[in-house]
Amino acid sequence: MSGGKRGAGAAGASRKACCMVSEILEEAGLDRERVRQIRRQVLEGIVLMCQWQLQRMHEHAPAEPAAPRGRRGRKIQVE
Secondary structure (H helix, E strand, O other), X not given: OXXXXXXXXXXXXXXXXXXXXXXXXXXXXXXXXXXHHHHHHHHHHHHHHHHHHHHHHHHOOXXXXXXXXXXXXXXXXXX
């Protein structure tokens, strides 16, 4: 195995994964610029979703902290 080839593929030589992915994207009609555009839209969507979730959490937060529940202190008379 010389020249970095790992074995014979269907075309007689192995192909790198990046080349295969590029070919698949090309066959699907997606060029590099379109893939970047899609990536940007997906990331912007994630940011908007996170902002929306933070806003919902802020709206539903109580105005004042509630008194702790459970055990309460005892009243003790001081002389």
